[in-house]
Amino acid sequence: MSSVTLRNVRRAYNGAWALDDVSLTAPEGKVLALLGPSGSGKSTILRLIAGLESPDSGEILIGNETVSTPGRAMPTEQRRVGMVFQDYSLFPHLTAGANVAFGLDKLARADRDEQALRWLDRMGLKHRAGAYPHELSGGEQQRVALARALAPKPRAVLLDEPFSGLDPVLRAELRDATLATLAETQTTTLFVTHDAEDALQAADQLAILKAGKLLQSATPREAYDAPASLDAAAALGPINVFEGVSEGGVVRTPFGEIASSLPNGSRAYAAVRAEAVHLKPGSAARVVDVRPHGAHDLVRLEAQGVVWRALAPARTALGERVDVALHAAGSFVFSA
């Protein structure tokens, strides 16, 4: 296993930056999630690491070895980087077992088959070794693809939206199983997702991207509690934004004050996570909309003509008047 490092990597498509000066490190044996909306450049990062594309500038290292510089790129097949593609890209003409064995061609045939079977067994798919990809369910295909990527003992493994094609129940189950396997094998992992929940739950380290730029690189806890910017805060869940002025160490919003370290009189954005807006009986705000959202209600509150969203545990009634407390851990101020 090796760490993976990007240094000042840029990559342009048709004159637009797909990646603009991105530097980040996936620590050895850990899981790094690349989180961002489509077009943020997260998949490009994986393709650059795999060597399927080359950076326009900057360099990429696997361990201490430089594998990509603008002029020179080590061919993909020599990098020993495993990849699970979004559509899995299993070889349609090979059985599940033969798919897993494909990357083990340096071994003797008996060893190869035995190892492939062991990997499938580990994924709970030993009985499906003889099945062709089109005979497998989506979840089974995903697991075969993961087994195939891990079998050759790659220096790092890259997962491109690995759970996006699956239904929600299967998705959570598969995510946990995949993570368990990755942790067990101590595999350096980079995985791409647009789902904040996946990223927060699965990753040791988080890289938040938007429009080709790295917004923040931190642990999930840090990123959630101390976002580097408004965009970084918005990437991890619904937020309420209010544009105001920092005065006397606070920014005043219609729903309450938020502590600010900005100089007096400077313009500021106050951002509050929906789950940090707490309700109690009172009169400051009015409930204008209530929608069930799992165990919580997604509530819209109106005060002084401004509407915010809150995730409230208690059942709230439409039209009810409430007081609002803003939880400090989910409230931030950024300079405007």
Next chain:
Amino acid sequence: MATLICAAPAVAVITLALRPDQGDVAFGGDLLRDGAIGTALVVALGGAGAVVFGAMAAWLVSLCRFPGRGVFEWLLVIPLAAPSYVLAYAYTGITWHGAAPIEVRGLWGAAFVYAIGLYPYVYLAARAAFASQSACALEAARSLGASPWRVFWEVALPLARPGIAAGAALAMMEIAADYGAAYHFGLTTLSTAVFRAWYAHGSLDGALQIAAVLLLAAIVFLIVERRARGRAAFGGGSSRWRPLPRYQLSPLPGLLASGFCVALIAFGAVLPLAWLGRLALLHGDLGDVVQPFVNSVILSAAGALITLALAAAIAVSARRSKSIGKLSLYGAAMGYAAPGAVIAMGALALFSIAREAGWIGGLGTALALAALFWTYAARFSAAGVQPIDAGLARLSKGLDASARTLGAGPWRRLIAVDLPIAGPSLAAAALILFVEILKELPATLILRPFDFDTLAVKAYSYASDERLLQAAAPALLIFLAGLAPIIILTRGIARARAGQA
């Protein structure tokens, strides 16, 4: 490069025909005028028949339920196996020796033979158009209270119209290009006029001029086909494929529907096949067809390999670069649209220019073969591009990337991934080309080395001597060979529909 090879004969025909310095042997002459009128008539009649047969069959099979529907669905393609001239020989024989005292020769007989032999083009295109219609559009129409009749006229048919037009254009292109049947039925069409100008009047220039007009007609059909097919993909609606909801026909209409399909298959394939088979068994002289058979196999196999290589080059370049690819696809399509006689004249003209310039000697066996292979490649590479491209399409970029991340170098990717996946498509392409070349008549007739008879040439020369008994055996062999790719292709269609994830 590939484009040049494909398009050169066709381009040569046009440029040479437009040379100002030549006497106008044919332009304004009777031959050209009669040929144009004959072609227009037979294309219109045969085309209309093919549209009626094909569209009706496609509608029945796609949107109705009646006894035997599933079997008819693929049996209806079978008439495509026989080239028109084989059907023409069979029907002359049937009406001549058989019970029916009908004169099949002439315009109406030709129109019938073209319609019954070529309706599968319309049928396939229309069926694809019906099948690709979102079941939702039809269900929506039904939920709005439309009767089956109204659904057909106001929803299904308008949606399928571009597909039907594309199929009709292909059928008409084939009719215009046909030489063997038109000649046998005594029609004067542009195709037969090319031959007459060349053989009877010995005028290469006249033949070239007529060929140029024929080529222009073919290009018009090609453009119509491309346009129509481009519009055939009506977007929108639901993208999910669901089996079409079919109307259950009540017993009597159901029986009529079955009868209609049976008639198409019987007249398009079973009857001529049975007739030829009987004649060949009763009167055929096996020794007579051995040499032509061997010649056909050698010529077709070599031609297919050369054409396959060219088609593969075009398909690969089309995937690499959009602009070059488009150009070479157009080149190939032009060759495909051009009738065999036109391409052969073009190749002949180019060779004669080369000879006059002293670059090459006389048209010996080797050169004649070269000209013939060139003609085949120009004429048929488009037919090979499509299946090869389908094979390449299965090689998604993702698979190549997968293999690379698993450490496979270029050779291993080719052997372990590319070939196994695209291989069946390559084989199918080779088979299609083999049979197309085996069936090809006019170009082979013009360019074959002296005394080198193929099955097609043999059948043609017997038939033109009114020796239909002897023509039966080679015609039967061509028919049977034609069945192979049809079966493979229809299986491919069924699989593509069922296996699409």
